[in-house]
Structures are given as C-alpha cells and as structure tokens.
Amino acid sequence: MSSARYDFDMPETVRSVCNSLSTAGERAYLVGGSLRDLLSGRPPVDWDLATTATPKRIMEIFSRVVPTGIDHGTVTVLMGDDALEVTTLRGDGAYTDGRHPDSVEFIKDIEEDLARRDFTINAMAWEPEERILHDPFGGRDDLTARLLRAVGDPVARFTEDGLRVMRAARFAATLDFDIEKGTLEAMPAATPKLVLVSVERRRDELLKTLKARAPSRGLLIMKEFGMFDRLIDEVHNLEDGQDESEPGAWKRTVRRVDFCPAQNALRLAALLLDAIPRPRKPFASLRLDRKTHKKASRLLNIGKIDYQSDWTNARIRRFLYETGADIAMDIITLWKADLRVADTNFGAADELLDRVKSAMSSGDPLAAKDLRVDGDDMMTDLDLEPGPHLGNLLERLLSHVIDHPEDNEKSKLIEIARGML
Numbered sequence: 001m002s003s004a005r006y007d008f009d010m011p012e013t014v015r016s017v018c019n020s021l022s023t024a025g026e027r028a029y030l031v032g033g034s035l036r037d038l039l040s041g042r043p044p045v046d047w048d049l050a051t052t053a054t055p056k057r058i059m060e061i062f063s064r065v066v067p068t069g070i071d072h073g074t075v076t077v078l079m080g081d082d083a084l085e086v087t088t089l090r091g092d093g094a095y096t097d098g099r100h101p102d103s104v105e106f107i108k109d110i111e112e113d114l115a116r117r118d119f120t121i122n123a124m125a126w127e128p129e130e131r132i133l134h135d136p137f138g139g140r141d142d143l144t145a146r147l148l149r150a151v152g153d154p155v156a157r158f159t160e161d162g163l164r165v166m167r168a169a170r171f172a173a174t175l176d177f178d179i180e181k182g183t184l185e186a187m188p189a190a191t192p193k194l195v196l197v198s199v200e201r202r203r204d205e206l207l208k209t210l211k212a213r214a215p216s217r218g219l220l221i222m223k224e225f226g227m228f229d230r231l232i233d234e235v236h237n238l239e240d241g242q243d244e245s246e247p248g249a250w251k252r253t254v255r256r257v258d259f260c261p262a263q264n265a266l267r268l269a270a271l272l273l274d275a276i277p278r279p280r281k282p283f284a285s286l287r288l289d290r291k292t293h294k295k296a297s298r299l300l301n302i303g304k305i306d307y308q309s310d311w312t313n314a315r316i317r318r319f320l321y322e323t324g325a326d327i328a329m330d331i332i333t334l335w336k337a338d339l340r341v342a343d344t345n346f347g348a349a350d351e352l353l354d355r356v357k358s359a360m361s362s363g364d365p366l367a368a369k370d371l372r373v374d375g376d377d378m379m380t381d382l383d384l385e386p387g388p389h390l391g392n393l394l395e396r397l398l399s400h401v402i403d404h405p406e407d408n409e410k411s412k413l414i415e416i417a418r419g420m421l
C-alpha cells in the first residue's frame with residue numbers, strides 16, 4: 001500500500017523546479033493539499049513541494065529565492081511570474097507550548113516527514129521523477145472513504161498543536177468529509193489548547209471554513225467544542241434548540257451561512273445576525289483586513305429588511321440611499337438567505353433585487369455625485385462661504401431629489417437650496 005505509480009499533470013514551473021532539484025541530486029516531492037486535491041480530482045489551489053535539499057542548498061540551486069520561513073525550512077522559489085513554496089523535509093521536535101515544535105530537524109526520509117503531518121489525507125507524497133506515491137498512513141483509502149483521520153495517536157497529535165482541532169473542523173466542511181471516530185473522540189480534550197494559538201492562524205482556518213460550499217458542517221463542530229472562544233464569543237449565546245422541528249438560533253444561523261454565497265463579509269454577518277445582544281464591536285477579535293471588517297460590520301448593522309411589494313419607487317431609492325448603493329445587493333442577498341432559513345417566501349427578496357437593479361440603471365439620483373449641482377455652484381450662485389455647511393446642504397438636496405427626481409436640474413436645485421437657507 002505504501003508505494004504505487006501515478007501520473008499527474010503539473011504546471012510547467014512546478015515540473016521545472018522538481019527537475020532542477022533532481023538534476024542537483026536531491027529528491028523532490030509534491031505534498032500536502034495539492035496532492036490531496038489531485039488525487040480527489042479537484043484542481044489544486046497552490047502547489048506544495050517538499051525536498052531533501054536544505055534551504056541553503058535550494059538557494060544555491062535557484063537564482064531567485066526568498067527566505068520566507070527559513071527557520072522551519074520553507075523558502076519561496078521565484079520563476080518568471082510564479083512563486084513556489086519549497087519546504088525541506090523535516091522532523092518536529094517536542095511541542096511544549098501547544099502550538100509550535102520547540103525545534104525542527106532537517107531530514108532525508110520522506111516517510112518521517114509525512115509522520116509529522118496532521119491528517120492521513122495530507123500525509124502523502126508523490127515523486128514526479130519516479131512517479132511513486134508514498135502513502136504510509138493509508139491517506140488514499142481515507143480519501144476514498146471521505147474520512148479525516150489523524151496521523152498516529154490522535155490525542156497526542158491534537159495536543160501537540162492546538163490548531164489541528166480547528167483544521168479538522170475546517171477540512172470536514174471544505175471537503176465534506178466525516179471525522180473518523182477515534183479522531184473525533186480525541187478532539188474535546190485538545191480544544192482548550194486552541195486558545196494558545198494566535199488569533200491570526202485561528203481566523204485563517206475560520207475564513208477557509210467559510211469558503212466551503214456548506215460551512216455548516218465545520219461551524220457546528222467548532223461551536224460544539226468551544227472553538228469560537230476568544231474569536232467570536234457572541235456565537236456561544238446562540239441557542240442550539242431542541243431538534244429539527246424546533247431549530248434554535250444556532251441551527252438557523254448555520255443554515256443562513258450555507259445559503260449565503262461564499263464571501264467572507266456576507267457569511268460573517270450571517271453568523272451574527274441573530275446574536276443578542278448585538279455585539280458593540282463585532283468581529284473585533286478576528287483582526288480582519290480593513291475592507292472585510294468594514295463590510296461585515298455594515299451588513300450586520302443594517303440587519304434585516306422590512307420590504308413590502310407596495311414600496312413606491314421613491315421608497316426603493318430611499319432604501320438605496322440609506323443603505324448605500326455599494327452594499328445594497330449584498331444586504332438583500334443576506335436577507336434572502338435569512339428568508340430561506342425561515343422557509344418564508346423569498347420571492348420578495350428577488351423582487352427587491354430586481355427593483356433595486358432598475359433603480360440603479362434608471363439614471364435617477366441616488367448619491368451626492370448624481371446631483372446636478374456641486375459645492376462650487378452653491379458658493380457662486382448663493383454667495384456662500386466654503387465650509388461643512390455646503391456638504392450638509394447638498395445632503396439635504398439629495399434627500400429631496402430621492403423623492404422628486406424630476407427636480408434634479410441645476411436652476412431648480414439652486415432655488416430649493418435658497419429656500420433651505
């Protein structure tokens with residue numbers, strides 16, 4: 001079972017890096033998620049290479065190398081416009097802090113390197129030169145059985161590195177796999193170690209989970225084992241509920257997340273839409289990038305929509321003005337996901353989506369930039385001084401033309417503004 005011959009297509013750059021390593025007398029292997037994805041017929045996201053060459057040797061073999069994580073044996077080889085991570089085979093020393101090995105040792109034996117990896121499906125290696133698949137832990141069989149199984153003793157492996165329980169939940173969702181019984185049973189004891197792991201690494205696992213077609217599978221495990229602690233604590237206030245006939249707020253929440261398209265901001269907002277009390281600083285502990293944080297917080301603040309079919313077109317324009325045209329589609333998408341969870345007629349959301357699209361393409365004014373006057377016109381025609389009152393006046397004019405788009409003409413606007421002074 002441990003070695004069989006396989007052929008896989010690899011991009012030219014990856015093949016060329018492997019060839020150069022072989023020519024230099026080293027061995028090169030495709031490992032990790034890229035091999036797992038190839039074996040299960042998915043296109044790999046990125047290509048993980050492992051080699052017997054030490055980082056120093058890799059830097060001699062290739063002309064352009066960035067020492068990305070050189071202490072752990074990872075460097076980035078640059079070729080043309082491509083960048084490829086290449087990691088030296090290594091064995092991990094003891095883990096005393098629950099998150100990093102105390103030391104790493106560069107080794108020559110691929111099977112020893114595979115033994116330090118987390119799950120059997122991630123602990124295989126393929127050698128392009130020999131076309132051999134190294135599979136010492138039965139990863140291929142677990143891929144077929146759609147099972148996530150720890151390499152070696154699950155309790156020991158989970159307690160070494162607290163992040164692995166969260167990775168288990170993440171892979172369960174992204175691959176839609178079951179967690180093997182012994183592996184699952186080892187998880188609760190290790191979960192307290194998770195808080196020792198940096199917020200950034202835990203956040204990245206959560207965000208990868210949210211990219212799954214249906215994140216619910218991973219999210220349910222995460223909440224059950226307390227993995228949201230000191231990440232998104234509010235999730236723990238959402239009730240589990242009794243059963244399917246009476247789903248609690250948490251069950252509704254994960255279904256809502258599944259119904260949202262796979263965008264981080266949307267799915268994060270979906271996660272806290274029912275949180276009571278509404279968090280004052282949502283997502284603060286996650287240390288998200290500014291753009292995602294801002295968007296997720298705005299979506300959550302706007303919350304649910306009270307749209308009815310009898311809304312006038314002016315009411316639709318006001319909705320767009322108040323929510324912001326840039327986020328309106330997403331807020332309706334979130335609302336639609338929420339309606340679907342409640343099994344309510346979500347046709348209302350599609351109708352609103354259509355009406356918002358027509359309002360946006362109608363040319364009717366929706367934002368200050370659509371007004372036929374600007375601050376300069378105000379100063380010239382109304383003899384006003386520069387200052388914040390100009391912005392204020394424009395805002396009031398906009399509010400007027402939202403209801404009366406026919407008044408969006410320069411002379412009319414100047415007259416209306418005069419009446420507002």
Ligand code: ATP
Pocket residue numbers: 031032033034045046048116117118119122123161163164167208
């Ligand atoms: P992805 O598709 O998200 O890239 P991946 O399996 O490649 O999934 P990475 O985080 O890129 O995940 O890690 C690459 C490989 O390194 C994994 O497949 C696994 O073999 C090993 N690995 C990563 N993190 C850990 C960890 N915390 N403990 C043990 N092995 C790990």
Ligand code: MG
Pocket residue numbers: 032033034046048
């Ligand atoms: Mg990877």
